[in-house]
Amino acid sequence: MTIRTILCATAVAMAMSQAPAFAQATSNAAIPEQKANDALRAKLPEDVKSSNKLISVNSGSFPPYEIVTDTRTMTGASADMTDAIGQLLGVKIEHATVSGLSALLSGIKSGRYQFSMGPVGDFKSRQEANDFVDWVQEYVVFAVQKGNPKGIKSLDDACGARIAVQSGGSAEKVIKAQAEKCEADGKPKLEVQSYTDQPTSILSVRSKRADAFFSSQAPLTYFVQQSNGELELTGVGQKNGFDDLFQGAVVTKDSPLGPVLLAAIQELVKNGTYAQIMKKWGLENNMIAEPGINKAQK
Template identity: 25%
Template sequence: MANEQLADELNTEGTITVCISKNAYPPMYWKENGQLTGFDVVSMEAIAEQLGLGLQFMEVAFDGLMPGIVSGRCDMMRSGLYVSEARTNVADAIPYLRTGPALLVMSGNPAGITSTDDLSGKTVAAQSASANAEILGELSESFETAGQDSISIALYPELPETVAAVQNHRADAVIETDVAAASVADSLSGRMEVIGGLFDSDTMFGMYFPQGSLLKDAIETVVIELTEDGTLEEIAVQFGLMPENIASVEEIQG
């Protein structure tokens, strides 16, 4: 009965529809010879295989990811979004990888940013509807409360636009996940650099599901199995991620 109910829940019979952002980045996911690959993709392939289900990825705009879950357009979403209270108020989540914010600046760090205090009075680009934008907003409010200059937060729909803002001198830095920031810096061959260690790194990337989803329960069970048998750590190593950053069973179960 449970399997029948799960099948009825899926948008496409026998197939999990996973929403991802249109702007892919290694090592999480990217296109190689026209095919998606990366840690998120190969991990989901292993999960779907265990469930005996097919898998299809739907690319949507970053700010359309959570609406896609809430509306039920996506069976699930896995696209480098932090697990946050605001998101878990409207959707269910499974944490799967430890991460945290980092800053991306032009090579040589011309704005001289070495601590979060240095962001007072600076312009920082962020993706709209992102948890990183919320982090900046809270930090900016703390500056104002202390009588310091606030942060000018420049919001853009997608990651490439935030990077372009710094390259075109419209912003001093980009705030992004440490994984994405490192990927961008690597792709630009030294023209930009990552400043890490300024923010807490105890956040998690999460897979999101419509509230009450049977798929969430089924995938959580499989993720625990693949965590315990080391499969997810092996996939992490395959794509250059630190295996110790894979969420523990205790973290998955909350």
């Protein structure tokens, strides 16, 4: 058994054991059930209306948005959003889990899954093959060991450090570019460690195999809260290689499902359910004023 296999197995166990604890720590306010909206349902593709089902794919635990306890069971803000959207559309939304972001995007492209609620980072390069229904604004920071022994306060401080990232994500692209910059500037080597999921990445920091995990602020805040004081956030308030970063649900390019999801999310914003869900999971600072399709400009 390899060290990576051991890390993955331990991370999955950690994620499963932490999910209930996190749920108990948040508001227990019930999310109101939505009344079916016939006008929205009428806009669904015919195959969805006939099957009365949608499959939303995820790439594993991405708390507090997605907390996966088995391949078809999920809690978190995204789960609450899909529940509400399913009620509005009068369809059942099932969850499927794949290994990594690349598998998620290819699964949607192949038609095996209709969409991912995500949220997944919206970038112009990804818009060539996908449409993004943006419902989150995010920031990218570092989770480090308590006391920040490497003194990482921004992307420029990452030279000479071992940085964990989720494979296939936008943070991986940015940190690899920073590694090249460190080398070009004659600075100490930046070692990039790519992992398939969030729990394994954060475990690499907790086990001191990595000096920091570079990722979205919302899930890193969750992991820091669950670390019993072992971890802290740093790089907060810095651009860290990103400008405005929008995240959202993903569908294939020009899919008729995209506008329907947008209309459903807009209804949840209008009736206050979106705000209730985001506040329930501690995501007030990630709320987006106006959901939209392909809001990213870069």
